[in-house]
Amino acid sequence: MQQQQAGGSETEVTWGDQQNINQFGRLNNRFHDLEEEIKAAKESNENLEDAGNELILTDEEVVRFQIGEVFAHVPRDEVETRIEEMKELTTKNLERLEQEKVSILSQMAELKKVLYAKFGDSINLEED
Amino acid sequence: MASSATATERRGIPGAQFVEDVETYLTQSGLDVNSALSFLQERLQQYRVVEMKLLAQQRDLQAKIPDIEKCLDVVATLQSKKGTGEALIADFEIAEGIYSRASIDESDLVCLWLGANVMLEYSCEEATALLQKNLENAKASLEVLIADLQFLRDQVTITQVTVARVYNWDVHQRRLRQSTAAVKET
Numbered sequence: 001m002q003q004q005q006a007g008g009s010e011t012e013v014t015w016g017d018q019q020n021i022n023q024f025g026r027l028n029n030r031f032h033d034l035e036e037e038i039k040a041a042k043e044s045n046e047n048l049e050d051a052g053n054e055l056i057l058t059d060e061e062v063v064r065f066q067i068g069e070v071f072a073h074v075p076r077d078e079v080e081t082r083i084e085e086m087k088e089l090t091t092k093n094l095e096r097l098e099q100e101k102v103s104i105l106s107q108m109a110e111l112k113k114v115l116y117a118k119f120g121d122s123i124n125l126e127e128d
Numbered sequence: 129m130a131s132s133a134t135a136t137e138r139r140g141i142p143g144a145q146f147v148e149d150v151e152t153y154l155t156q157s158g159l160d161v162n163s164a165l166s167f168l169q170e171r172l173q174q175y176r177v178v179e180m181k182l183l184a185q186q187r188d189l190q191a192k193i194p195d196i197e198k199c200l201d202v203v204a205t206l207q208s209k210k211g212t213g214e215a216l217i218a219d220f221e222i223a224e225g226i227y228s229r230a231s232i233d234e235s236d237l238v239c240l241w242l243g244a245n246v247m248l249e250y251s252c253e254e255a256t257a258l259l260q261k262n263l264e265n266a267k268a269s270l271e272v273l274i275a276d277l278q279f280l281r282d283q284v285t286i287t288q289v290t291v292a293r294v295y296n297w298d299v300h301q302r303r304l305r306q307s308t309a310a311v312k313e314t
Contacts, residue, residue: 013293015146021289022282029281064219068202071227073217 011119024111024125027104034101041094048087055080139276141178144171144283147290150297161298168291175284182277189270196263200256203238207252210234 055063055076063079064071074082112125136143147153154164209216209232216232238255239247250258 012149013289015148018146018286018289022285025281025285026278029278067205067218068198070202070218070220070230072205073219 011122017115017118020111020115021123024108024115027108027111031101031104031108034097034104038094038097038101041090041097045087045090045094048083048090052080052083052087055083138279141276141280141283142171142174144286144290146286147293150293154294161294164294165291168287168294171287172284172291175280175287179277179280179284182273182280186270186273186277189266189273193263193266193270196259196266199240200259200263203252203255203259206232206235206238207256210236210252 058076061076062073063076065074065079065082066072115123115125154161157164159167206216211234213234215234218230218232219227220230222228236251237249238252239249240255240258241247
């Protein structure tokens with residue numbers, strides 16, 4: 001859990017500072033959520049890879065493909081196409097999430113600079 | 129002067145007052161340090177309770193959305209089978225680990241489970257439209273919820289910072305009193 005303590009006996013906390021602290025908190029929360037989402041997306045990608053590989057190995061013509069809660073009998077080629085489409089979606093999603101993560105990390109670094117400059121030891125912005 | 133530039137409350141969540149100057153805040157509210165600290169701690173507790181509630185709602189919505197997307201998938205699959213003359217063969221679970229096979233003939237109609245033991249028949253297009261609308265509503269509700277949580281967390285942060293500042297101010301005051309008392313004695 002991130003700890004934010006501010007306000008030494010000398011430095012006054014302005015509304016602007018408070019907003020920076022709030023923003024840092026928001027970014028940090030979003031960062032953790034992103035890490036979870038990225039993990040899930042990577043897992044999903046791996047599963048699709050495995051499924052694709054299994055598909056190449058199997059010699060069945062009809063594959064049971066999960067749609068909703070049921071497994072529909074779908075011809076192999078269609079399954080291959082579907083898996084490719086799903087992989088593309090997850091990869092694009094993953095890219096978008098990684099980009100957001102980079103942007104958030106740089107915003108957080110900026111805010112850290114500003115807040116440490118003003119409060120120094122009175123504030124702690126690191127993870128435990 | 130204590131001022132708050134944020135909304136004073138949002139959908140039932142009380143806004144945290146930003147304190148410009150601790151001394152003014154204490155004189156204005158007429159509280160001594162301990163009462164102020166306990167008031168702020170109480171506020172933090174209230175915020176935690178609301179946060180739990182919102183997080184639970186968020187989890188529910190986040191489970192609901194993939195559910196609706198799965199239903200849309202199924203209806204789309206049924207629609208794509210129309211006109212091919214083939215029946216859709218599917219394996220479905222009737223009990224844990226036990227599956228049965230179903231042959232679903234072409235049909236224009238699907239039944240949607242609306243909850244509360246109610247199931248209605250729709251045409252494929254109507255079903256898709258209904259599910260789409262539900263999906264959009266769920267996504268919109270989720271966005272509002274996330275904004276609520278952000279507002280709430282901001283108020284928690286403001287309150288925590290105020291607690292720290294009131295405490296530090298008190299420590300500072302005690303040191304001042306001790307040093308003046310020491311000066312008087314010499």
